[in-house]
Amino acid sequence: MPSLINNSSVDLQSPQPPTVPSNLTTTLSSALPGHVYHFPGSHPADQDGGRVKRRQVKNACTRCQKACKKCDDARPCLRCVKYGISEECVDSKRKEQRRGVKRGPYKKRDGKGRAVNNAQGCQDVAVPSERLLPGHYVPPPPMEGVYPRHAQSSTTVSNSGESSGSFAPPSYTVPPSYPPHMFPVYAPHLPEHLSGFRGFTSQHSGYLPTNIVNNNLCPPRPDSITQYPTSYPYMSPFYLYANPAPKPTFDTVGGGLEGKRSSSAADNNDN
DNA sequence: GAAATCGGACATTCAAGCTA
DNA sequence: AGCTTGAATGTCCGATTTCC
Numbered sequence: 001m002p003s004l005i006n007n008s009s010v011d012l013q014s015p016q017p018p019t020v021p022s023n024l025t026t027t028l029s030s031a032l033p034g035h036v037y038h039f040p041g042s043h044p045a046d047q048d049g050g051r052v053k054r055r056q057v058k059n060a061c062t063r064c065q066k067a068c069k070k071c072d073d074a075r076p077c078l079r080c081v082k083y084g085i086s087e088e089c090v091d092s093k094r095k096e097q098r099r100g101v102k103r104g105p106y107k108k109r110d111g112k113g114r115a116v117n118n119a120q121g122c123q124d125v126a127v128p129s130e131r132l133l134p135g136h137y138v139p140p141p142p143m144e145g146v147y148p149r150h151a152q153s154s155t156t157v158s159n160s161g162e163s164s165g166s167f168a169p170p171s172y173t174v175p176p177s178y179p180p181h182m183f184p185v186y187a188p189h190l191p192e193h194l195s196g197f198r199g200f201t202s203q204h205s206g207y208l209p210t211n212i213v214n215n216n217l218c219p220p221r222p223d224s225i226t227q228y229p230t231s232y233p234y235m236s237p238f239y240l241y242a243n244p245a246p247k248p249t250f251d252t253v254g255g256g257l258e259g260k261r262s263s264s265a266a267d268n269n270d271n
Numbered sequence: 272g273a274a275a276t277c278g279g280a281c282a283t284t285c286a287a288g289c290t291a
Numbered sequence: 292a293g294c295t296t297g298a299a300t301g302t303c304c305g306a307t308t309t310c311c
Contacts, residue, residue, distance in 0.1 A: 056282055056302045068277060070303055094284095097299065103287050275309070282302070289295070 065092045 057071050064071035064079050071077045076086035 054281060054303080058283085058301095060302060065302075067275075068303055069275095092301090095300065097285060099286065101287075101298075103297070273309100273311085276307080278304105278306090280302105280304080282300100284298100284300075285296105286298100287296085289293105291293090 059091045059094065061089045062092045063088060 057073050060071035061075065061077050061080060063083075063085060064077060067079075069079055071079065075091070076089035080086050080089035
């Protein structure tokens, strides 16, 4: 599969300027309860022209593999610990890759060693560079009534110029622990148009998908404030709406997958 | 409402094929 | 020899179903 990443321009080894605290792990930490997802986007390898790349463990445990759930490198993994089956948490066996498989002719290359894509209408699918990325973006002010769940207390940051209600963004120093595509929030009064995203297990806290930002569901601030202090690296990527935005659906936030599931479960057992 | 299920998108691996 | 390609293989997201 042709890669969209130009690896020559991305130094995966050299460290980036510390946009996040050093106590954020780049892998899942096994130190319970601190199984912590690294902050997506904080590592250059996480990015594909603006898209956050999903990270996978090298070898999922048998339980997670069977359940098609996220595993981690620790044994027992977080999920097995959670379900009290630590002793059953073992690496799954991987098949040996087949050898001797003949391959057809390669696609013709251009002069630079790249494969020429002959597929009609196929081109570099560039992702808008202004796409906001957790861990890299300049933190916008949070939506009214929606707070980062790791927030401690309000800070001295002034939110002057805010037209529809004042909101002083709280600071928080606890590294986030949540799936890369979701942002944990505390929202005692979540705006109605975002209520669809509340899969909150407790009444006031839960996750909102970070990618609603990428779909212009969170328009840029109308005022002149463009940057918040770097002491707020995990500021919630939600903006304050002057007027309620349309209620997003999962179709509009990138979750719209057609034909994702057939009416009958296919028997995929190949053993 | 929480947990389980599972289709399929996405990521990774690595040998075959290609090129300098 | 080293690089590129792409099929095989694996992970796990997230919609849907089932359970309590």
